[in-house]
Amino acid sequence: MSSSGWETSLVGALGFWDMSDRYDPPAIEVAWQARWSQSEAYHVSNDDPRPKSYVLCMYPYPSGPAHQGHVRNYTFGDLNVRYRTMNGEAVLSPIGFDSFGLPAENAAIRTGVHPRVFTEERMAELKASLTRLGAAYDWRREIYSHDPSYIRWSQYLFLRFYQAGLVYRGDAPVNWCPGCQTVLANEQVLADGTCERSGDLVVRRELTQWFFRITRYADELLEGLEDLDWPQRVKTMQRNWIGRSVGAEISFEVDGLDDYKLRVFTTRPDTIFGATYAVVAPEHPDLERLTAPDLEERVKAFLEEVATRSELERMAGEDAGKRGVPLGTYAINPITGERIPIYVADYVLGHYGTGAIMAVPGEDDRDYEFARNFGLPVVETVARPEGFVGPVYTGPGAKINSGFLDGLSVEEAKAEVISRLEKIGAGSESVKYRLRDWLVSRQRFWGCPIPILYCQACGTVPVPDDQLPVLAPDDVEFRPTGESPLLHSDAFRLTTCPRCGGPATRETDTMDTFVDSSWYYLRFCDPFSEDRPFDVQAVEDWMPVDQYIGGVEHAILHLLYARFFTRALSDLGLAPATLKEPFKRLFTQGMIRLGGSKMSKSKGNLVTPQRYFDTVGADALRLFHLFVGPPADDFDWTDQTDEMIEGCHRFLQRVWSLADRIPVNQGEPDTGNPTYLVVHQLIARTTDGIDRWAYNTSVAALMELTNALSKAQADLVDPVTLDYGLRTLLELLAPMAPHIASELYHRRYGLDVHRQAWPKVDHALLASAMVTLVVQVNGKTRATLTIDPLAPEEVVRPLAQTAIASHLEQVKIQRVIAKLPRVMNFVVE
């Protein structure tokens, strides 16, 4: 890190300066921002000798000028960067933009403006806001997803995954709008199941799509959570999302079908004596075989009805009473030999487990509901506990009505059934996951093209590395139907097969934008390489991210996909072998609400920061976001918020005027001075607040310090100690309100406050300081005493007793609980 020379280029003079100028935040802030952008203060290189750390905020979708959510997020990030820097670390602090996505494409359809133009305008606005906020970045490392040099490596990685068998093509149900002839995202389907654009009824349709085989990593992704310093609830959400279930797969013979077994999955093999029917999903591949001839018509009608429902509806719909029809065939219970009817019903999902279940209405709510609808028998196989009411019991207990299992516990019975099934070859233990493979195909223009060709002769052919990036053409037409223009661009679609030289067509799907955000943090380590996605050594040097900061809305998808990418890249040798988890610590900030809902552009309830930048300044706004409450908590933007921001501004003004009143007086402070003690107590509290993400308490400590110094100044405390206190205050303030701290520090000391060491607490001094002893009678505080923390009980007790003498009259002291030097409690009768 080289010196940029501006430390001495300003006012420069030590000692007094002309403070007739008032605190003018916008002027000061813009000037410092200009200096920061010219300096290399927050540029880091891989051979930096300081201990390395990596602080990253989730890179933003460029939606235009920053809103308060951005301000909050990037204020937290910047505080971390500047604080760690003052603690002697080389901090990698990059920023970029998640610049592909639907809004730009919708705007193109609406107005005809090319998504790139639309996006880059908004990127420039967001960048300007971040700069205006005063956030410190290594801008040399800026990346954005739609940059051809980023697209190139996204495609390169896609192809490596493809070659490794981690990418495949398969059929998946999608929301299809017959009117628009296109696929819709779930958000584009209205609650009544119609298309938001055309109003047509959306149907489910199987379409060939590209997938990442994330399920191969299900177990690893689950186990990897253990060691992460992440919020517990985010880890829990990921665990639930992966949804590992241990149970058994059981084969049922089907009456009249030779050489066929119906395989079901259950987590409750112990309940097999209660299985009174079986159900297959509407998508079950063997549905036709399982349907008796006389019921084909009914089944067909049912399947048509199911097809009109999107998957979302199917699961959540109001009428989600159990729907289904009997198939007219029967399965044979391998344990009991019982003959049970087979149904098709849409409460069973085709993509989970085996797509078929044995239904146990006595021990499963869903099965019970269905059984009741269809008049099917219910058998209880677990003894209900005393006092239990209700038809369905899912808890532990002794097995009943279960033949050889009777008397066993549920857990014992599970093992017993599995071993019996294995013996007779009718089943075995099985583990299933809720997690599905990651569907990455998007029928969109504004995304990273999937680098695949289809050749009549050679079939599916990956685009050779030396032909990357595959870029979408600019010369396209955006149709109001929402179809991707790539479909109609012959210039893009028609090409030559690299293998045989014959005619080929390009894949027109683009990738989910979560692909872009799954590796950007790796590219940040080395955005300079032109011949590879990133240098492995650079990644080894910086990764994992020491502190990742973002919103909880990404708790599942982004954070899971990024974890998958890191593991896969590591296994493929593209990332360091030791790198398994990308984000060591995660912090999820609370959201900002206005009028009861999340503040967001789509809700149209934004309060933009610009007017605060123009008046009270970025420092005051930053301070407000730090002060308003715990960073992890949500907060409501209300009528009072402006007054609180105003209060933060007034605080900074008091700091400014305090600096005016306290002359520069460098030297050794008086360590015996009470002011010196207060300074150290407040260094401790400020630091503690930062370390435990309680920034609101850190700000409070700085306010107290300011108040204390102000009083000390009025009381004519030793001028060197006063100067020392103010200097410390500015150092503590630097990560939070970097501009005013820089300005005052520079004016007073001619130095860059951000290059100072974070103030160190004199712990010995704090430990020896006089403390307040609470004197209680029966647990009620009756007096307080100021005592030496080391004073022994024999000394303290008489003092305490004297202080509460009036409360000890006419009573007998039974016990004295002394927890010195904090409390002494007299227990009286």
Added chain:
RNA sequence: GCCCGGGUGGUGGAAUGGUAGACACGGAGGCCUCAAAAGCCUCUGCUCGCAAGGGCGUGCGGGUUCGAGUCCCGCCCCGGGUACCA
């Protein structure tokens, strides 16, 4: 339904089992001023009392403890996530 969070003054919030309400916002009074703005000072949980000094208070009900906002049990309410995953 299930899984997390969370209920503390008029408001945002603070409090390793040890003085509940730090620090702010708002409010009241005062100083400065010809006046205002700004700034500064004092007060500000409820309640009884002239005062000194009491009593009550962290959603509700129990419990543990010398001592509970904090720990345990049972409820109520609010917010978020998730939702037929067998």
